[in-house]
Amino acid sequence: MSNAFYTVPTAVNEPIKSYAPGSPERTALLSVYKEMYAQKPIDVPMYIGDEEVRTAQKIEMSPPHDHKHVIGHFNRGNAGHVEKAIESALAAKDAWSSLPWEQRAAIFLKAADLLAGPFRERMNAATMLAQSKNVFQAEIDAACEMIDFFRFNVQYMTQVYKEQPESLPGVWNRLEYRPLEGFVFAVTPFNFTSIAANLCAAPAMMGNVIVWKPADSQVYSAQVIMDLFKAAGLPDGVINMVTVDGPEAGEVIFKHKLFSALHFTGSTGVFRQLWKTIGNNLDMYRSYPRIVGETGGKDFIIAHKSANAAEVATALSRGSFEFQGQKCSAASRGYVPSNIWAEVKSILVEQVSSFKMGSPEDNTNFINAVIDERAFDKISSYITYCKDHKDAEIIVGGEFDKSKGYFISPTVVVTTDPKFRTMSEEIFGPVLTIYVYEADAFEATLDLLDETSEYALTGSILSQDRYAIELATKKLENAAGNFYINDKCTGAVVGQQPFGGARGSGTNDKAGAAMNLLRWVQARTIKETFVPATDYHYPFLQE
Ligand code: NAD
Numbered sequence: 001m002s003n004a005f006y007t008v009p010t011a012v013n014e015p016i017k018s019y020a021p022g023s024p025e026r027t028a029l030l031s032v033y034k035e036m037y038a039q040k041p042i043d044v045p046m047y048i049g050d051e052e053v054r055t056a057q058k059i060e061m062s063p064p065h066d067h068k069h070v071i072g073h074f075n076r077g078n079a080g081h082v083e084k085a086i087e088s089a090l091a092a093k094d095a096w097s098s099l100p101w102e103q104r105a106a107i108f109l110k111a112a113d114l115l116a117g118p119f120r121e122r123m124n125a126a127t128m129l130a131q132s133k134n135v136f137q138a139e140i141d142a143a144c145e146m147i148d149f150f151r152f153n154v155q156y157m158t159q160v161y162k163e164q165p166e167s168l169p170g171v172w173n174r175l176e177y178r179p180l181e182g183f184v185f186a187v188t189p190f191n192f193t194s195i196a197a198n199l200c201a202a203p204a205m206m207g208n209v210i211v212w213k214p215a216d217s218q219v220y221s222a223q224v225i226m227d228l229f230k231a232a233g234l235p236d237g238v239i240n241m242v243t244v245d246g247p248e249a250g251e252v253i254f255k256h257k258l259f260s261a262l263h264f265t266g267s268t269g270v271f272r273q274l275w276k277t278i279g280n281n282l283d284m285y286r287s288y289p290r291i292v293g294e295t296g297g298k299d300f301i302i303a304h305k306s307a308n309a310a311e312v313a314t315a316l317s318r319g320s321f322e323f324q325g326q327k328c329s330a331a332s333r334g335y336v337p338s339n340i341w342a343e344v345k346s347i348l349v350e351q352v353s354s355f356k357m358g359s360p361e362d363n364t365n366f367i368n369a370v371i372d373e374r375a376f377d378k379i380s381s382y383i384t385y386c387k388d389h390k391d392a393e394i395i396v397g398g399e400f401d402k403s404k405g406y407f408i409s410p411t412v413v414v415t416t417d418p419k420f421r422t423m424s425e426e427i428f429g430p431v432l433t434i435y436v437y438e439a440d441a442f443e444a445t446l447d448l449l450d451e452t453s454e455y456a457l458t459g460s461i462l463s464q465d466r467y468a469i470e471l472a473t474k475k476l477e478n479a480a481g482n483f484y485i486n487d488k489c490t491g492a493v494v495g496q497q498p499f500g501g502a503r504g505s506g507t508n509d510k511a512g513a514a515m516n517l518l519r520w521v522q523a524r525t526i527k528e529t530f531v532p533a534t535d536y537h538y539p540f541l542q543e
Contacts, residue, residue, distance in 0.1 A: 014143065019136060032121040033360075048081065049085075064372060065358070079251060090258060093209045096237075107234050114231055119224070132369040156514040176523065178524055179208045179521060180287070182256075184260060184520070187213050187264045190216075200212045212241045213246065254281050259278075262290070264294070294507075297426060299319075299457055301334045301460045301488070302449055302460070303337060304465055305340065316434075317355075320332060321432070329489055329492065333453075338439045339439040353396055368405075383400065391416050392413050392414070392422070423453075424452050457481060457505035461476070478503065
């Protein structure tokens with residue numbers, strides 16, 4: 001019997017393990033990594049209702065840093081599997097949405113504890129193998145951020161449910177937070193295992209049922225997410241994972257009467273295309289679908305003439321190149337004033353040249369491979385473009401080689417054209433372009449920065465001058481959804497820096513925040529009158 005107002009455990013960010021030499025976590029993780037690397041190739045099914053579905057079309061999975069080595073296959077599904085996943089989701093809906101909220105909360109709190117404990121190494125190792133993250137990048141994503149998403153969202157869920165209207169004497173007004181009527185379509189990117197899990201878990205926590213399509217290059221770690229949800233006791237059918245080609249899945253989903261929401265993270269072009277399809281099909285739906293999308297970025301770091309050169313260089317080197325620049329928040333354009341450029345350049349080149357690149361199995365590698373051949377070809381074509389243009393000069397990096405893995409050296413380009421292609425287009429790889437501006441032209445450079453790209457995800461100002469910080473904060477008000485002062489523009493932590501951007505970067509519904517959870521509910525207002533009127537006459541009607 002649900003007869004109490006339960007308080008949930010206070011969410012605290014999961015501590016990041018250090019993986020320092022000799023630490024037990026380092027030994028344990030590397031041993032699981034080696035085991036998973038060497039084991040017989042696994043066969044990842046689709047998860048539809050209580051079934052594990054396999055097909056004749058097997059798609060190979062390989063580590064990006066070692067692409068000839070096969071770690072497994074997944075099963076390519078078709079439109080029929082998507083239809084089945086929708087049916088399974090809808091069949092699970094009644095029981096799931098009427099489960100008391102604390103029971104749903106308990107499942108995700110349990111998932112968090114399982115991941116903090118027995119699932120940690122497997123989730124991290126799968127992310128190292130599938131997405132070529134080093135131990136630290138895997139830990140902050142696949143373990144810590146995913147745990148934080150589960151724990152903080154449980155807390156935010158109770159915050160949402162607690163929000164109630166006023167009631168005057170004789171009346172009791174209530175707000176009920178119903179899940180959406182229908183199912184949610186979660187479409188997730190390759191780059192964060194935690195985002196893949198959260199795009200399913202956040203709406204599910206609020207009582208929704210999900211059809212989930214992970215990115216092909218993330219399926220290996222996606223399977224561990226499904227195993228984690230099952231181990232935590234998530235009932236079958238609440239989250240159904242299909243490995244169907246995006247457009248083929250969309251063809252079925254976006255024509256379904258009970259399609260109620262899209263929870264998307266990925267590129268801007270794909271998101272716009274999906275939104276247009278949904279708009280064109282609007283007459284088919286029972287409700288107006290919710291559309292939540294976090295998309296591309298062209299994230300910036302601007303230094304003021306008062307900034308410390310070593311701080312600027314380090315913000316650029318860490319902010320641009322960790323996880324090979326494949327964080328949506330990664331800095332990819334820098335604006336450095338002429339008075340400190342010589343010093344920034346020397347420190348930056350020294351730092352970037354010292355990065356070691358290779359397999360994540362070797363902990364001394366700061367840089368690993370980019371996700372796949374398509375990304376490799378796209379990123380390297382940008383580098384070639386820079387080499388071919390006199391407006392650009394590569395000051396470090398510029399090499400690439402895909403013979404063993406998709407390796408691209410972290411590359412810094414300096415351009416004399418502030419609107420150069422690599423200053424405005426999202427590359428999504430280890431390429432940083434810098435424009436050196438006249439030290440006294442700070443304000444004009446802020447305007448230039450604001451106009452240069454269609455995106456508005458993350459950005460930083462580095463300055464020792466408080467007036468300059470204030471000016472940048474004001475002038476760049478709409479240039480970033482996550483704005484940093486004297487820091488790099490990456491590394492948002494759930495519960496501390498709610499994440500998301502506007503303009504071309506998305507709907508800015510801030511993942512891991514109460515405002516995101518509000519998108520997964522349909523509020524119903526209930527007014528109850530205790531002593532109803534028995535006569536229609538109002539006093540004003542009297543003569
Ligand atoms: P992507 O757009 O190529 O793919 C994202 C997902 O969409 C994948 O699951 C893909 O299979 C699917 N998809 C592609 N075309 C589809 C279609 N026509 N119909 C249905 N589904 C389709 O992105 P990606 O390469 O996986 O991820 C990188 C992108 O994600 C970058 O642009 C990055 O900036 C962005 N990103 C943004 C955030 C954020 O919070 N703003 C976070 C992570 C990644």
